Amino acid sequence: MNLFIPNPKEAESIYILREVAAQFERPVLLFSGGKDSITLVRLAQKAFFPAKIPFPLLHVDTGHNFPETIEFRDWLVKELGLELIVRNVQDSIDQGKVREERGRYASRNTLQTTTLLDAIEEFKFDACIGGARRDEEKARAKERVFSVRDDFGQWDEKNQRPELFDMLNGKIHVGQNVRVFPISNWTELDVWEYIRTENIAIPSIYFAHKREVFFRDGLIWTANEHVFREAHEEVVERMVRFRTVGDMTCTAAVLSEATSLDDVVAEIRESTISERGARIDDKRSEAAMETRKKVGYF
């Protein structure tokens, strides 16, 4: 007999995704086009195979995404026959709900929250599945797998439901919703190793490529019309890749020669800087993430 030995983290994530489908009426998978949400899509395929993934994907588009990410998103959705909903931060700006930031560190990253909360209300989503991991950031280390949010999307860290064994309590009141983090227990390296083992397709910007960039605060920024740049900040061409694919305005590149998944995994292993070390928005303050989470950022 050939005995199948599970990968415990993968098995746990699949279990969680099935609980979401069973316990909620209108779940949605928050899809950013990044490696974590791509991993979630693969896990969801596995959870429900041979049936289709029983929930849509929602992409909150800042309008400042890398074009490669958007291309990839549309390809993946078509390839797997998924349902995709896109809501735009630009619309929230045009409706006067949020105001565009100005200046050196202007970003649409925090503006996403409003667009997301509006979409949750529009579609009456009761569970939003996200790719956040506890190893990303200290405030995330205390996040639950099922994290209950109030009508305003707020997170109350002192009032979280304890999660015992693998029992998940998704019971909520009307107006509440739950953020679900199926890969809570994965590390960045776990995700990369999984993508390599499973041979999962990812956007090209994760691999080393030539790009016009400029240097500021010890970080490498993409040079284009969406990113504010001072006249003296000189544009140069470098071989770079990205470790996360957020907004162009808040995602820094790293110098890299890694053109294959094997190379990328090797680089991550050797790396001495954390993935969030290249997130410009986290640099604003040490408590940045927790503050954003309290107001509904996922």
Place this chain on the structure above:
Amino acid sequence: MDIQGRKLIKIATAGSVDDGKSTLIGRLLYDTHSLTTDKIEAIERSSKQRGYDYLDFSLATDGLVAEREQGITIDVAHIYFNTDKTNFIVADTPGHVEYTRNMVTGASTSQVAIILIDARKGVIEQTYRHFFISNLLRISHVVVAINKMDLVEYSEDVFLKIKADFDVLVGKSDFTEEQITFIPLSALKGENVTRKSEHMPWYVGNTLLDHLEVLEPEDLQESAAARFPVQLVIRPKTEAYHDFRGFSGKLYGNTLQVGDRVTVLPSGNESTIKSIHFFDQELESAAPGSSIVLTLADEVDCSRGDMIVKSGEAPSSEKSISATICQVNSKALKVGGKYILQHGINRVLAKVDQIEAKIHTDFSGTEEAEQLKLNDIGKVHFRLSKPIHFDSYHQSKSNGAFILIDEGTFDTVSVGFIE
């Protein structure tokens, strides 16, 4: 095996405030090169701001703003690190009296407990409670880490005295299969954490990390009867899978294989496992912990909340149960109280029949009680709206535990361990 082909070990920490849990975890992260340079720089910066002349590793884990202000850990944090051979997940659980809840929560997903003792203070009442909880949860490996040895001149006498005091506790425990290891260390200085201490030549055992690395997950796993709670029925209704009707779930306790004769509970209908699927693979047999899909040879009634077991290995089915309860919510549990009882993924209604006793967590016995308040542990008798299919917690952790959900707030208010 974990994703990178490493074994996965889950650890819970326990100790009183200031015994050095956060420092110890920070030290493990630092010494295993799991802290990236930007994080180390942040620790250096914060340590300097506070005027310390050493690196305060507790800053690596104390995450929430409130904690950083008060300098204490207020909720369970999960921390990840790995060595070449092993992936570790550590639940950092705070040790205040009022936080029994947190240790029970952290320990519920762990195979190993590290109980910290401040060498200057020795075994204190809190130590009793931590050991009591690791017993209650049947954690098979306990490491007693005697910390701050640097403050007692690395004295062997101090170590032996604490060990002797702890052994008295061990004598009171009813869980005799557990393995207990004593390690003298200094989290702050890194002595016997990942590096053998030159100051304690009298200690011949492993460093903490070496000890954790030689543990085998198989030894830590329980071996019990196979239990397969059905999460969802998979019906693709596509052309290729027109008649496919699979039962998805996570397998606990033991393996299942194609051809096994099985019984579906509660109906009691019998059938045979026709196929086992994991994504696009068809398997011959699957080990416990697998998230799989089963199909059965016969058209039997089976839906979410039902349980598939091997015929002849049926668990108990009862409408009234006795359990040890730990109250994890500030709303007290009272006689007559009604709750949603979630056993694994299955939910029934439950009513508190009787609170038999409140159990002292310092091994000093029991007392009568009208109610169980937050952090109380007691013996409780329940009546259920429908039978559940359970094993005792001692036989099967996964099939012997449940949570209670408040009908009004929907909060998780208690965790129960079935007798």
